Structures are given as structure tokens and as C-alpha cells.
Amino acid sequence: MKAVVYDRYGGPEVLSIAEVPVPSPGPKQVLVQVHATSINLSDWETLLGTPLYSRIGGLRAPRRPVLGSDIAGRVEAVGPEVTLFAPGDEVYGDNLMLKGGFAEYAVVPESALAHKPASLSFAEASTLPQAGAIALQGTAGIATGMSVLINGAGGGSGAFAIQLAKSAGAHVTGVDNAAKLAFMRTLGADEVKDYRAEDFTRTGPYDRVLDLVAHRSVFAYRRSVARGGRYRCVGGTTRALLRMTTVGVVTGIVTGRSLGVLAVKEGPAHFTPLADSCVAGRIGIHIDRRFSLDETANALDHVGAGRALGKVVVEIR
Numbered sequence: 001m002k003a004v005v006y007d008r009y010g011g012p013e014v015l016s017i018a019e020v021p022v023p024s025p026g027p028k029q030v031l032v033q034v035h036a037t038s039i040n041l042s043d044w045e046t047l048l049g050t051p052l053y054s055r056i057g058g059l060r061a062p063r064r065p066v067l068g069s070d071i072a073g074r075v076e077a078v079g080p081e082v083t084l085f086a087p088g089d090e091v092y093g094d095n096l097m098l099k100g101g102f103a104e105y106a107v108v109p110e111s112a113l114a115h116k117p118a119s120l121s122f123a124e125a126s127t128l129p130q131a132g133a134i135a136l137q138g139t140a141g142i143a144t145g146m147s148v149l150i151n152g153a154g155g156g157s158g159a160f161a162i163q164l165a166k167s168a169g170a171h172v173t174g175v176d177n178a179a180k181l182a183f184m185r186t187l188g189a190d191e192v193k194d195y196r197a198e199d200f201t202r203t204g205p206y207d208r209v210l211d212l213v214a215h216r217s218v219f220a221y222r223r224s225v226a227r228g229g230r231y232r233c234v235g236g237t238t239r240a241l242l243r244m245t246t247v248g249v250v251t252g253i254v255t256g257r258s259l260g261v262l263a264v265k266e267g268p269a270h271f272t273p274l275a276d277s278c279v280a281g282r283i284g285i286h287i288d289r290r291f292s293l294d295e296t297a298n299a300l301d302h303v304g305a306g307r308a309l310g311k312v313v314v315e316i317r
Contacts, residue, residue, distance in 0.1 A: 175194075222248075
């Protein structure tokens with residue numbers, strides 16, 4: 001089969017197209033004929049090998065030669081202990097542990113997959129698993145009248161988070177680069193900020209802050225949160241995340257705020273509710289660009305450079 005592979009950390013230039021064997025599913029695994037794989041920031045980070053946590057399992061060289069976790073496709077074969085799926089089923093899911101989505105076939109744990117809604121295309125379904133789980137959990141507990149700020153709101157998770165926060169009745173502020181301001185408004189953001197021109201930690205304070213690109217100090221983030229409010233980050237530099245899990249927790253307790261890292265739960269139970277909302281027309285799926293498998297390096301570069309408005313999808317079939 002054709003796959004996009006790499007054997008060392010670096011930019012898109014380390015990727016190449018190769019013919020590799022079709023993998024075989026284990027007892028509780030499913031072999032999926034991949035139709036579409038969406039790109040997440042985690043793919044870009046694991047390509048670069050930075051932040052350091054992106055090298056878990058492969059400190060000196062990549063653990064998996066094929067990137068791509070958010071896949072959608074058709075079941076080709078199943079392991080002997082699989083009970084939920086059969087060949088021919090249309091499925092989607094986040095294959096974060098095994099990856100392999102930038103290829104014609106991928107092996108996926110049965111537990112990571114869900115049946116694809118018939119009304120969603122493979123490309124649309126591929127945008128949901130990882131970004132949807134982050135957005136749903138990052139906006140949980142938001143209620144009418146709350147002030148909510150989302151940093152990195154113009155990307156995949158952020159685009160869903162804006163819509164979810166607005167549907168909950170919040171006043172939403174989106175932060176990203178200047179090229180994404182208009183896009184964030186189309187999603188429903190009440191206010192938008194260019195992070196290069198304005199420091200959002202000196203605005204507000206906000207009842208809820210969801211930070212998808214944390215890199216500032218704990219004390220900067222503390223001042224952005226109202227007393228009794230909550231700050232959660234899910235992504236950013238290793239230093240920022242470590243500080244938030246230590247100094248941040250203590251600082252939050254002392255100052256009457258909840259500061260911490262969002263521990264994202266994986267699996268269908270955590271992204272299928274968003275799919276249901278998309279099918280019902282309550283939440284929109286925004287695909288910025290579609291690339292072919294041969295153009296995967298360009299697709300990753302587009303996301304890594306911060307140019308993507310919503311999601312970017314690699315279409316294999």
C-alpha cells in the first residue's frame with residue numbers, strides 16, 4: 001500500500017511516499033481502508049518532535065513511521081475478538097496510539113472507532129474525533145451569561161469550541177492571528193483578538209478560558225480568569241504545561257480560581273455527541289482545504305504555519 005512515512009524528526013521535508021505492507025489486525029483490532037484523515041496540531045508536533053512530550057515512546061526517532069490519527073474509512077477486515085464491526089462498515093475514530101492515517105490502510109483498536117453517520121462524508125467525519133473531544137470537554141460546564149475566551153480559536157478544536165460555547169449562551173472571545181479574525185466571527189465569536197497585537201491575559205477577566213496553545217506564565221493566565229472561574233490548557237510548550245500542573249494548581253487554590261491542564265478523555269463516547277450535533281445542524285464542520293495523500297507534507301505545513309481556518313483534511317480515496 002502507499003503511505004507517507006518518516007524516520008526522523010523534522011519539518012515536512014523529512015516525509016516521503018513509500019510502498020509498505022498492508023498491516024494485519026490483532027485480536028481486538030480493525031483494518032480500515034482509509035478514505036480521509038484530518039490533521040491535528042498533535043500531528044505537526046509529532047512530526048517536529050517538539051514539544052518534548054510529543055516524543056513519548058520515541059525519544060531519538062519516531063515510534064510510528066506513519067502519522068495521522070483522526071481517520072474515517074471502511075472496514076476491510078476485523079480481528080477474531082472484534083464484535084462491534086464487520087467488513088464494509090463505515091467508521092471513524094481517533095487512532096492516537098497507533099496512528100497510521102496517512103496511508104491507504106490503517107490498523108485501529110476496536111475501542112477507538114464508531115460507526116460513521118450516513119449523512120456525514122468521510123472527510124467531514126474525520127474532522128471530529130480528536131478536535132471534537134477537546135472542544136466538548138473544554139467547553140463543558142459553560143452556561144448562559146458566562147464570559148468565555150478561547151485562545152487558538154481559529155483552528156480545528158477552536159472552531160468547534162466557539163460554536164459550542166455560543167450554543168450554551170456564553171459571550172465568546174476568540175484569540176488567534178489576524179488572518180483568522182473574520183473566520184472566528186463567522187463561527188459566532190462576539191469579540192476577536194489578534195494575539196500579536198493584544199495580550200488577552202490583560203483583558204477580561206473571563207469566567208472560562210480554554211487555551212489551545214499555552215506558552216505564557218501561570219501568573220499571566222491567572223489574571224485573565226475571574227475569581228471563581230476556570231482556566232484549562234490543552235497544548236502548548238512543555239514548560240507551560242508542567243508549570244500549570246504544579247504552580248498553577250496551587251496558585252489557583254490560593255486565589256480562588258481553578259487553573260490546570262485539560263486531561264482529555266479519548267474514545268467514541270467523547271466525540272460522538274458532537275457528531276450528533278453536526279448531523280442535526282446545530283454545529284457546523286468547517287474544512288479549510290483538502291489535500292491528496294501525495295500532498296500530505298503540504299497539508300501539515302499549512303496547519304503548522306497557523307494558516308488553517310478550521311480543519312484540514314487529507315483525502316486518500
